[in-house]
Amino acid sequence: MRVRLLELELENFTEHRSQTIKYGRITRLSGRNGAGKTSIGTAPVWVLWGIDLNGKKWSPKPTTYDADVTRAAVLLDIDGKSIKLERGIENGKNTFRINDVPAKATEFESTINNLFDRDEFLSLYNPRYFFGLHWTMQREMILRHTTPPAKSEVLKHLPEPQAVKLDELTRKHSLSDLEKIHRDRKNRLEKEHIAAQSRTRTLQDQLLTMDSAPDVTGAQEDIAKIDATIAEIEEAMRGHELTNQRIVTLQHRINSLLQQRDRMKEQFKAINDEPIADTCRVCKQPLQGEAVESAKADKERRIAEFRAEYDRVVAERKAAEAELAGLEYIDVSEKLAELRRWQEARQAIVDAVRAKERREQLERDVEVAREAEKKTLAGLNESIIIIDAIKAYRAKEAELQAEKVQGLFRRLTIRLHKELKNGEIEPDFSIQMDGKDYAQLSFGEQTEAGLELSEVLFGQSELITPVFVDHISEYTGPIAVYDQLITAGAVRDQELKIETEAWAD
DSSP states (O other): OBEEEEEEEEEEETTEEEEEEEOOSEEEEEESTTSSHHHHHHHHHHHHHSBOTTSOBOOOOOSSSOOSEEEEEEEEEETTEEEEEEEEEETTEEEEEETTEEOOHHHHHHHHHHHOOHHHHHHHHOTTTGGGSOHHHHHHHHHTTOOOOOHHHHHTTSOHHHHHHHHHHTTTSOHHHHHHHHHHHHHHHHHHHHHHHHHHHHHHHHHHHSOOOOOOTTHHHHHHHHHHHHHHHHHHHHHHHHHHHHHHHHHHHHHHHHHHHHHHHHHHHHHHTOOOOOBOTTTOOBOOTHHHHHHHHHHHHHHHHHHHHHHHHHHHHHHHHHHHHTOOOOOOHHHHHHHHHHHHHHHHHHHHHHHHHHHHHHHHHHHHHHHHHHHHHHHHHHHHHHHHHHHHHHHHHHHHHHHHHHTTOSSEEEEEEEEOTTSOEEEEEEEEETTEEGGGSOHHHHHHHHHHHHHHHHHHOSOBOOEEESSGGGOOSOOOOSSOEEEEEEOTTOOOEEEEEOOOO
């Protein structure tokens, strides 16, 4: 887009009660300080956005006299089409017109926004404006129309292993996503590697405290032989144990029957000495005739029953004594001791086998832990290598991009990145001219820096605007005119003078 200033109308605008300027290819404003040169240069910007040349809110109302109306109208040529824009202040209220038709503020702003970007326009129109922007905006504007170096161009400057690895990986993921993946993986694997090292050390310490693995060659055969011997001893003892158990049982039974016999003797004496009752136990009346005989018969019956039970107990005792007399107690203590010795020998072999198995299992656990630690470390190292490769890529990309951008300038030095302490590259922006920061430059040098920057921006941008150079008398260097130039220079004791240079046919 090419933008030209054709005409400017001012009414009660700062020092100008009424002024009309018709622009040429070059428009030169000259005169004493305070004659209104800068106001004329600022007026188009105020019409468009209500600000001054530096992007600050600004009011052009006269300060030396009162006026009900302050207005400025600019006629623009945009790619061969004319549009007239007007902003005013009438009785304290803002007014807007588009092609002399009143418009609302929102409509006016929308029209301007659809034409061009404010910061881009002002950076081209005012060579000093760019240097007041935040560095992120400055950087974005410089790179806006600069193509970054291609991946293939960056990779060919990296060591072959890094280039091959990144070329393969970036076919699936972007560089940013790849970095996120491996930074996350690195953080996780660092923790896992610490845990793996701790487990390996713990298992190794346990292994060191264990005795050497015993020799258990032929252990299963020895256990089988011992089991056969134990079975033989148990089988031999089984009959003896039954006899001995029967002897013990009979002894207990005989003792119990003897005790029962002795109790029965006492009980028999009491029954035998019991007198025949001559009175009824219920009514207490004397018994007569048959009742007395019946009481005698009851006593005799009970004595007979007791004798029969006594005889049974005696007979059972004698039978038990006879059976006991036919049995012989067999001492199995030696067999039991021999059995315990074989069982202990068997357990010792089993314990040795288990100890060897535990040691072998622990050795396998140590080996598994070492492999896990080794695998974790390999994954961690791979992520570190990839992250370092990404750092190297970004550093080389930044270097190539900086070289590409730097090639656009003559005296200005541009810095697009800075290197952090950890070696990473971070976006940054600064401009120097002849090794000096912009703030350290003289006014004339700042003008030259701004013009060189504008020249580069014009070369990159798809927007061509007029250039307004204020205080031109303080600058003695060249000015590259892309399309339209407006200058303002101070001349002592001279009223405002406007000179134009016509467009070439």
